[in-house]
Amino acid sequence: MEIKKSQRDFGDVLVSVGRFLKAAAEEILSGIINNRVPASASYLGLVIAVILYARADTWAASFFTTKYHLPEGLRVFLTYASIFSGWILWGVRRAADRNRLLNKLKEAFQAASLKCNGRYPSLIEDLKIDNHVRRLRLHCHGVTKTDFENAVERLESVLNMTVIRLLQDEGDKSKIEIIYTMKDMQKTVILENPDAFADGQIPIGMTYEGPIHVNMRNVGHILVAGQTGGGKSNFLKVVTTVLTRNNPEAKVIFLDFKGGMETADIRNHAKNLGDNIECFDGTKKCIEELGRIGMALEERFKTLSAVGASNFDDYLKKKIAKAGPRKITDRPEDERRTYIIVDEIAQLYAKDPEVEKERQDRAKAAVNRIARQGRAAGVHLVVATQKPDAQSFDQTVKTNLPAVLCFPMPNQASSVSAIGTKRAFEINPNIQGRAVWKFGPKLEEVQTYLFT
Ligand SMILES: Nc1ncnc2c1ncn2[C@@H]1O[C@H](COP(=O)(O)OP(=O)(O)OP(=O)(O)O)[C@@H](O)[C@H]1O
Ligand SMILES: [Mg+2]
Structure with a gap:
């Protein structure tokens, strides 16, 4: 009896080891196929x-x-083993991580009672989006997105993470994606010292x-x-305020095409901002001002x-x-760096019966020229629009704006655009002020900051 039990235990251990080795082999294979194995993993083995x-x-x-x-x-064997050791160790480590994750997921799904017909969801992959x-x-195995939504708190607590978004393809309810982070970010941040910024x-x-x-x-x-x-x-309001306060020698122009609350907010602040800021609102006035800036x-x-x-x-x-040194306020316009901040710029490209086409074209040409050549002439743009696509935005301007701050997008296509x-589709749309910053190859x- 005793012998049979220990034989069974030994058999179980063998099966587990076999499964683990299979998982490690799969990880190595998929790592090589998808080019995920970091080159650094092989350096020591190669040496x-x-x-x-x-x-x-x-x-x-x-x-x-x-x-x-x-x-x-033995030398030949060790030489070959060393060459492949980086991949092997990488695969074993990944398989061990996956095993740990599987156990944690099982525990979390049990705690949250996330099952359908006795089956829990199963892992497809767990991949890094950024640091x-x-x-x-x-794989959902019958568990619905709503079930997941109701179980978010329990999952977060058992897995010690924060769910950012649950995403499911409309056409494929058999799978679900959980975008998550192990480190929380503050939901509201206030700029402590708006007066302590260097020029620009x-x-x-x-x-x-x-x-x-x-x-x-x-x-x-x-x-x-x-x-x-x-x-x-x-x-835009935060940027306008900081630029105005810290660049007395420059000129800040705030244009709000929709003419809503934004200019009123800025004007309230502008009382304490000095005379290096000008605000315009409404399509007509903004277009006129852009025409003037163009000239x-x-x-x-x-x-x-x-x-x-x-x-x-x-x-x-x-x-x-x-000319010799001069007081900042005495400087003519061509000696002042200019920051042009434009809200709702899509209005510039929309048809408006109240605006003369010629003026509108002149304003469009001005924005286009500033985007292409303004930087060298000390003229900078910060422009906001919901969708910078070809229907509502000049694509030449878009390609000449090297930095993008993108708030949540309603679908993958608009984020990609x-x-x-x-x-930008994977950030939590319920957190106001959350965005993705892209400058160069890096996305963060x-x-x-909340405007106060
Ligand atoms: N950084 C932030 N921190 C906290 N709350 C914010 C932040 N940014 C915006 N909000 C809140 O979200 C609300 C909407 O922000 P805002 O008006 O800037 O959105 P928007 O992108 O300009 O929208 P629309 O396209 O409709 O003009 C604000 O009233 C504000 O209360
Ligand atoms: Mg707005």
Whole structure:
């Protein structure tokens, strides 16, 4: 009886080991096929393989002892094992992680009673989206999205994570994606010191790793996109205030095409902001102002090339050297860096019977020129629109806005159109002010500052 039981136990252990090795082999295979195995995993193994192949071990050992001898067969085996050891260890580690995750998931699904016909959801994959956010894909086995939504709190507590979004393809109810993070981000952040920014510097928001501040001189222009209620206008107001307060020598122009509450909010603040800000609202006034800015830009380009300046700073240096120092307020417009902040820019591209087509075309051309050449002339754009697609936005302007702050998007396609990935569809749309910041190859989730 005793012998039979221990035989059965031994059999179970063998089955478990077999399963584990199979899982490790699958991980290695899928890692190689999908190019997920990091190159660094193989470095040590390759170094050891070279040592064995070059017989450097025998040479080194001969300094200390004469008895060292590695049989030829074993040497060949160890050389090959070393070459592949990085992949093997990587696969074993991944299989162990997966095993741990499977056990935790089983515990969580049991605790949340997430089952249908006696079956719990099963793991497809658990992949990293960025350093803090992951995507867990599951086979539902009959468990509905609503069941998952009702079980979120229990899952969060057992798995010690925060669910960001539950996503299910309308056409495929057999699978579900849980976007989650192990580290929480603040839901509301207030800018502590709006007066302590360097020239041209603006705050973007708080990421999982701390605040992001960028300088408009490096970034050039910014596109702000995202569905209604995300926090675009709020962000523009923060940026406008910071630029106005910290750049007395510059000019800040805030244009609100819809002419809603935003200019009123800015004007309330503007009382304490100084005289380097101008606000315009309503399509007609904004279009007129853009036309004027376009003409001023034309002049600025002419004077820049007349003095042979390569960029705005060079121009200022040359001109100030000639004219001598002057009070900031006495400087003519062409000596002032200009920040143009535009809310609801889609209105510029929509048909409006109240606006003369010629004026509208002039304003569109001005925005287009600023996006292409404004940076060198010290003119910067921050423009907001819900959808920066070809129907409602000039695509040449879009390609010339190197930085994008994208608030939640209603579907994958609109996220891809704005930032090139579905990341803006994977942020929690219920957290106001949450967005994705894209500048260069890096994408970061941020909580933008609340305008106060
Ligand atoms: N960073 C933030 N932190 C906290 N709450 C915010 C933040 N940004 C926006 N909100 C809240 O969300 C609401 C909507 O924000 P906002 O008006 O900026 O959205 P929007 O993207 O401009 O929308 P629309 O496209 O409809 O103009 C604001 O009234 C504000 O209360
Ligand atoms: Mg708005």
